[in-house]
Amino acid sequence: MxxxxxxxxxxxxxxxxxxxxxxxxxxxxxxxCRAVLLALEDAGLSVxxxxxxxxxxxxxxxxxxxxxxxxxxxxxxxxxTGGGGASAGALGVAxxxxxxxxxxxxxxxxxxxxxxxxxxxxxVGGQLTYGQAAMGISRPYTAFSSNSGLLGPGHAAALxxxxxxxxxxxxxxxxxxxxxxxxxxxxRRPTALQTTPLSMDDYFxxxxxxxxxxxxxxxxxxxxxxxxxxxxxxxxxxxxxxxVYVMGSAHGGIGRTGPLNWKWLQMPEDDLVSSGSxxxxxxxxxxxxxxxxxxxxxxxxxxxxxxxxxxxxDYGFCPVGQGGPFVADGNxxxxxxxxxxxxxGGNLSEGYVIGMTHVRExxxxxxxxxxxxxDGAEVALVTGGTSLLPMSGTLxxxx
Amino acid sequence: xxxxxxxxxxxxxxxxxxxxxxxxxxxTEPFWSAARHDRLVVPRCRECGTFRLPPLPICHVCQSEVxxxxxxxGTGTVLTFTIVHHPLHPDLAAVCPxxxxxxxxDGTQGEGARILVNVTDCDPAAVSxxxxxxxxxxxxxxxxxxxxxxxxxxxxx
Numbered sequence: 050m051x052x053x054x055x056x057x058x059x060x061x062x063x064x065x066x067x068x069x070x071x072x073x074x075x076x077x078x079x080x081x082c083r084a085v086l087l088a089l090e091d092a093g094l095s096v097x098x099x100x101x102x103x104x105x106x107x108x109x110x111x112x113x114x115x116x117x118x119x120x121x122x123x124x125x126x127x128x129x130t131g132g133g134g135a136s137a138g139a140l141g142v143a144x145x146x147x148x149x150x151x152x153x154x155x156x157x158x159x160x161x162x163x164x165x166x167x168x169x170x171x172x173v174g175g176q177l178t179y180g181q182a183a184m185g186i187s188r189p190y191t192a193f194s195s196n197s198g199l200l201g202p203g204h205a206a207a208l209x210x211x212x213x214x215x216x217x218x219x220x221x222x223x224x225x226x227x228x229x230x231x232x233x234x235x236x237r238r239p240t241a242l243q244t245t246p247l248s249m250d251d252y253f254x255x256x257x258x259x260x261x262x263x264x265x266x267x268x269x270x271x272x273x274x275x276x277x278x279x280x281x282x283x284x285x286x287x288x289x290x291x292x293v294y295v296m297g298s299a300h301g302g303i304g305r306t307g308p309l310n311w312k313w314l315q316m317p318e319d320d321l322v323s324s325g326s327x328x329x330x331x332x333x334x335x336x337x338x339x340x341x342x343x344x345x346x347x348x349x350x351x352x353x354x355x356x357x358x359x360x361x362x363d364y365g366f367c368p369v370g371q372g373g374p375f376v377a378d379g380n381x382x383x384x385x386x387x388x389x390x391x392x393x394g395g396n397l398s399e400g401y402v403i404g405m406t407h408v409r410e411x412x413x414x415x416x417x418x419x420x421x422x423x424d425g426a427e428v429a430l431v432t433g434g435t436s437l438l439p440m441s442g443t444l445x446x447x448x
Numbered sequence: 449x450x451x452x453x454x455x456x457x458x459x460x461x462x463x464x465x466x467x468x469x470x471x472x473x474x475x476t477e478p479f480w481s482a483a484r485h486d487r488l489v490v491p492r493c494r495e496c497g498t499f500r501l502p503p504l505p506i507c508h509v510c511q512s513e514v515x516x517x518x519x520x521x522g523t524g525t526v527l528t529f530t531i532v533h534h535p536l537h538p539d540l541a542a543v544c545p546x547x548x549x550x551x552x553x554d555g556t557q558g559e560g561a562r563i564l565v566n567v568t569d570c571d572p573a574a575v576s577x578x579x580x581x582x583x584x585x586x587x588x589x590x591x592x593x594x595x596x597x598x599x600x601x602x603x604x605x
Contacts, residue, residue: 192480195466211528211577256534260530315559315561
């Protein structure tokens, strides 16, 4: 007994996306509430129906959200541990809660405002607000990493990317192809924050941030909130939009992946030089009963461009080590690609709401309403990663 | 950035350190005691021989808590590295670019006992994967001796 096809995403809501800090004087709470209300309205439901919260990455506090919204009775509140890696997995937890009879109408929401903190580790007002935090690892052990100069997720991505380049011959041109594909997709979207065309020359003229990663290899820094509503498959059929069924979902990874990865890096090499997603990918496909060849569009968590290449490998779209040439051959392009990737522009060019923009795009693709619609899209992959354990993946299917 | 560091002390290529106290506990204290005397001493599982860093309380291979502390030669090779150009804190503008690396330590099994260090006193362009390095300690105060790495020029790659 699994959750396969037992629940469906029936509503999506979002605030506009803002460059970091620009959502002020809204708050993370006010944006979360707006996104939830819009998602409920999209589904044809209301706060009177809402009874569950399946969250991740400390998105917000359900006690505060439920009180603010006036939820009549809360029946389920769960936060997946870790960071953005768990984003796609939250849909699986929502489906499990519904299938297990613990809740009927479950919201997954992410809200972020990067005014008083910056998720990438940059200081705000002279204070390093995130990079030195002992997230997931205690102080006696941070003493073994905090003085190395590795301060944020981008530094870990740079270390992993360089090892991938060394082992497999991956080149910066391959990273550039991911960035340019995302930008081309973002250009057509009114929601996107970056809509200036990006050329190979632009990429190579950009300043280095943490070699081998340059400015364009990094996610945008964004404010905003996105929410989705999940209900049982039976109930979904009577709601406003065609259901988007949860076919399979998994989160996790090998235990040695460890806590915040720029403070760790002790995992076996095949896990280190990867997105950390292989085990979750295998379990996700097993649950859904399909394979990568059955996926029509992939919404891949792109905090850093090399992590798209490694997830293409880990989710089976190409052999391990071949991700660079795979993207260089145009395989991830919206038009003509064998597996269109991040048709919304992704974190790299549309906006960064810690994975939820990918969920939103998957739903729009499967409803047939996406701006960059993939013709005949029936199955979408959404991933969360690369971060500390757990990473996650979810397969969604058109109703 | 943190206690004890002022801008005047910053030097290009040398990350000043963020945590200038060891907060040593029973499983990390022997590492720091040795570091104060420029010795690299690392815990090793008495049951299965696996080295581990950071010095966690349990062997991740066989789950034994019985631990010996062994002195290593203090050399290793660069598994991977990054050259940090963008300062995440304004004070670090005087430090960038600096090199941070993951080093496999000689005398260990590598994985699970790697050390994360700033590679100093070199041209960042001279750092490469596989490059031999030596661990050195910067005694910043009575408690903390920051491990860093220097390239070893006279060892064949």
